[in-house]
Amino acid sequence: MSDxxxxxxxxxxxxxxxxxxxxxxxxxxxxxxxxxxxNRETREKILxxxxxxxxxxxxxxxxxxxxxxxxxxxxxxxxxxxxxxxxMTKLTERLQAEGFHVMLVxxxxxxxxxxxxxxxxxxxxxxxxxxxxxxxxxxxAACRAAGTPVxxxxxxxxxxxxxxxxxxxxxxxxxxADCLIDLGHRRLGFIAGKPDASxxxxxxxxxxxxCRERGIDVVAESNGVTFSYEAGGIxxxxxxxxxxxxxxxxxxxxxxxxxxxxxxxxxFGLKVPDDVSVVGFDDIxxxxxxSHALTTVRQPIPTMIDLTADLTLALARGTAREPAIIRLPGxxxxxxxxKGPRS
Amino acid sequence: MSDxxxxxxxxxxxxxxxxxxxxxxxxxxxxxxxxxxxNRETREKILxxxxxxxxxxxxxxxxxxxxxxxxxxxxxxxxxxxxxxxxMTKLTERLQAEGFHVMLVxxxxxxxxxxxxxxxxxxxxxxxxxxxxxxxxxxxAACRAAGTPVxxxxxxxxxxxxxxxxxxxxxxxxxxADCLIDLGHRRLGFIAGKPDASxxxxxxxxxxxxCRERGIDVVAESNGVTFSYEAGGIxxxxxxxxxxxxxxxxxxxxxxxxxxxxxxxxxFGLKVPDDVSVVGFDDIxxxxxxSHALTTVRQPIPTMIDLTADLTLALARGTAREPAIIRLPGxxxxxxxxKGPRS
DNA sequence: CTGAAAGCGCTTACAG
DNA sequence: CTGAAAGCGCTTACAG
Numbered sequence: 251m252s253d254x255x256x257x258x259x260x261x262x263x264x265x266x267x268x269x270x271x272x273x274x275x276x277x278x279x280x281x282x283x284x285x286x287x288x289n290r291e292t293r294e295k296i297l298x299x300x301x302x303x304x305x306x307x308x309x310x311x312x313x314x315x316x317x318x319x320x321x322x323x324x325x326x327x328x329x330x331x332x333x334x335x336x337x338m339t340k341l342t343e344r345l346q347a348e349g350f351h352v353m354l355v356x357x358x359x360x361x362x363x364x365x366x367x368x369x370x371x372x373x374x375x376x377x378x379x380x381x382x383x384x385x386x387x388x389x390x391a392a393c394r395a396a397g398t399p400v401x402x403x404x405x406x407x408x409x410x411x412x413x414x415x416x417x418x419x420x421x422x423x424x425x426x427a428d429c430l431i432d433l434g435h436r437r438l439g440f441i442a443g444k445p446d447a448s449x450x451x452x453x454x455x456x457x458x459x460x461c462r463e464r465g466i467d468v469v470a471e472s473n474g475v476t477f478s479y480e481a482g483g484i485x486x487x488x489x490x491x492x493x494x495x496x497x498x499x500x501x502x503x504x505x506x507x508x509x510x511x512x513x514x515x516x517x518f519g520l521k522v523p524d525d526v527s528v529v530g531f532d533d534i535x536x537x538x539x540x541s542h543a544l545t546t547v548r549q550p551i552p553t554m555i556d557l558t559a560d561l562t563l564a565l566a567r568g569t570a571r572e573p574a575i576i577r578l579p580g581x582x583x584x585x586x587x588x589k590g591p592r593s
Numbered sequence: 594m595s596d597x598x599x600x601x602x603x604x605x606x607x608x609x610x611x612x613x614x615x616x617x618x619x620x621x622x623x624x625x626x627x628x629x630x631x632n633r634e635t636r637e638k639i640l641x642x643x644x645x646x647x648x649x650x651x652x653x654x655x656x657x658x659x660x661x662x663x664x665x666x667x668x669x670x671x672x673x674x675x676x677x678x679x680x681m682t683k684l685t686e687r688l689q690a691e692g693f694h695v696m697l698v699x700x701x702x703x704x705x706x707x708x709x710x711x712x713x714x715x716x717x718x719x720x721x722x723x724x725x726x727x728x729x730x731x732x733x734a735a736c737r738a739a740g741t742p743v744x745x746x747x748x749x750x751x752x753x754x755x756x757x758x759x760x761x762x763x764x765x766x767x768x769x770a771d772c773l774i775d776l777g778h779r780r781l782g783f784i785a786g787k788p789d790a791s792x793x794x795x796x797x798x799x800x801x802x803x804c805r806e807r808g809i810d811v812v813a814e815s816n817g818v819t820f821s822y823e824a825g826g827i828x829x830x831x832x833x834x835x836x837x838x839x840x841x842x843x844x845x846x847x848x849x850x851x852x853x854x855x856x857x858x859x860x861f862g863l864k865v866p867d868d869v870s871v872v873g874f875d876d877i878x879x880x881x882x883x884s885h886a887l888t889t890v891r892q893p894i895p896t897m898i899d900l901t902a903d904l905t906l907a908l909a910r911g912t913a914r915e916p917a918i919i920r921l922p923g924x925x926x927x928x929x930x931x932k933g934p935r936s
Numbered sequence: 937c938t939g940a941a942a943g944c945g946c947t948t949a950c951a952g
Numbered sequence: 953c954t955g956a957a958a959g960c961g962c963t964t965a966c967a968g
Contacts, residue, residue: 263962264963273938273939275939275962275963276941276963277938279962286963287937287938306715307715308657308717308961309716309962311657311944311960311962312961313944314657314944314945314961315962324697332678335677335678335681338681342698343701343704346704346712347703354685354694354695355695356685356686358686360686360690369689369694372649372650372652479878508882508884512882539822539851540855541855541884541885608945608946617954618946618947618955619947619955619956619957620953620954622946622947623953623954626947631954651944652946656946656960657945657946657947657962658959659947659960660960
């Protein structure tokens with residue numbers, strides 16, 4: 251048997267530290283609070299000794315009484331997209347630096363987003379931030395009922411009652427439409443990702459709307475399933491085997507786009523971009539690799555993360571303003587998978 | 594101002610629920626504990642009402658008294674490797690299913706692994722599991738001092754006092770050496786990743802040792818920095834520009850290998866595998882994409898995750914056996930980047 | 937500026 | 953099988 255929770259040495263408590271210092275535990279406690287009234291020297295003495303003895307206030311006990319756990323709940327679901335890990339870690343780093351910590355919970359088929367939120371709520375997290383899950387808002391509703399603020403990343407709530415920071419996906423879709431049409435393309439295709447993901451929905455909407463506005467309505471669509479490489483291949487096969495084959499494909503994200511390029515070249519013997527142009531979305535690291543050189547829309551990830559961290563902190567501290575959806579524009583990055591059509 | 598922590602509706606407490614039911618809070622409390630002695634019907638009645646009212650025992654209060662928070666600390670650092678996200682989410686899912694939850698903390702330049710562990714310790718997590726960080730063991734030492742069990746994933750402690758589950762990286766390196774030598778290669782190269790990562794160290798050792806055993810000592814090495822695509826390119830340039838250019842490259846992971854292939858083809862005009870063979874390690878999703886078709890060593894990720902979850906649970910519950918390092922063999926997957934040398 | 941005391945929401949011997 | 957009471961490690965009015 252290795253160490254069990256029972257035979258573990260008990261960490262020092264504030265009582266012991268107080269005894270050590272010959273002070274009351276009230277005084278010692280105050281030393282750990284920025285705004286508490288306490289003599290300068292007393293505080294210093296306490297902090298010094300605490301440090302020597304390795305004492306750290308127990309955040310559980312503190313949270314019990316202050317009703318603030320300084321923990322932020324992070325719910326995550328589909329993370330096939332390589333930029334979520336980056337978001338998770340960067341966001342966590344920022345929050346850590348401010349003395350907050352994150353409890354991670356993943357929603358999936360067996361544990362719904364709502365259940366995921368429920369455990370977070372039971373832990374009394376100060377706030378929950380949701381990373382791009384589906385559009386369902388049961389989780390958000392549960393938070394609202396509990397009075398816990400919610401923040402959406404890369405998605406927004408349908409009710410618009412919550413804060414959100416996201417790339418302007420609709421605008422991104424429009425920009426891609428303009429790019430392709432300006433290049434001379436007239437038969438366009440859209441390869442869908444997860445159908446109910448707001449990223450998918452908005453990118454598609456922007457794209458289709460703009461096409462219509464410019465008088466192009468020959469737009470073929472694939473049935474979306476997920477954002478995976480396999481799904482991209484399936485979508486590409488659907489569109490490329492049509493008699494009126496599109497000359498340009500807009501894919502709901504980069505992974506799908508890479509798969510589409512592979513299928514076009516290997517299965518249909520098409521040259522990219524000569525026979526068919528392909529555009530992705532996100533600008534993940536892979537997109538810039540010479541072997542892919544994908545034209546795509548870059549999300550302003552660093553800015554998005556910063557804003558998310560700022561908002562999270564404000565919300566957790568109760569100093570946030572009215573709920574708002576912050577939409578940041580993406581940037582079209584033209585690489586080697588786009589070009590005018592043959593003819 | 595939106596909801597602040599202060600104006601939030603207070604969640605129901607056990608006292609209120611007890612009052613509701615006309616019972617003592619002791620009895621109500623017992624209903625929530627598997628092994629507590631309590632009348633069957635009483636328990637059912639309590640659980641039913643609790644469910645109706647949405648009552649959930651406050652885990653903070655519970656943790657304060659039981660000394661068991663049911664939270665597992667997860668420390669993560671370099672996550673450029675695409676399989677870490679998978680590990681994080683899958684592991685979290687398993688733990689969730691068993692009623693445990695994970696607190697995520699990231700170690701980096703500004704927050705050392707030891708500091709990261711310290712915050713976990715302050716939250717009294719039942720266990721901390723470390724995802725492939727560097728070899729430093731300051732964090733593990735801090736845990737041991739606090740009596741908190743530690744589990745390493747894809748790395749092991751130099752002192753061998755902790756549990757660990759990892760791919761047999763050394764064996765993997767040997768297997769690659771055998772494969773390449775059997776193919777007829779005699780001038781080999783190793784492209785290093787993060788120098789002090791145990792994955793890097795072990796893969797290299799296995800590779801070099803096996804080469805030496807088989808009488809091949811013409812092995813060139815690049816200076817490693819990280820496991821990134823850029824680093825792979827730099828390493829490849831180092832090795833491929835040597836006068837005695839290696840005919841086969843073993844890269845410490847798949848990302849490096851993809852970069853090496855790109856550099857070989859684009860910058861040196863070499864054909865892969867005709868002019869130079871390239872082998873990676875991990876078998877990340879990208880490796881199997883037709884556009885890369887990388888020969889690599891597949892880590893048994895699902896098994897590794899399952900074992901890690903089992904061990905984590907056992908450790909958290911204090912039912913684990915003696916510390917042991919579990920090393921799982923990988924599988925060589927031969928795809929299109931390996932072949933015998935020209936000559 | 938400091939201390940004694942009450943209390944946060946639970947669990948668990950101890951009686952009954 | 954159930955209840956009254958003590959206590960987990962803190963914070964924070966309230967006095968002094």
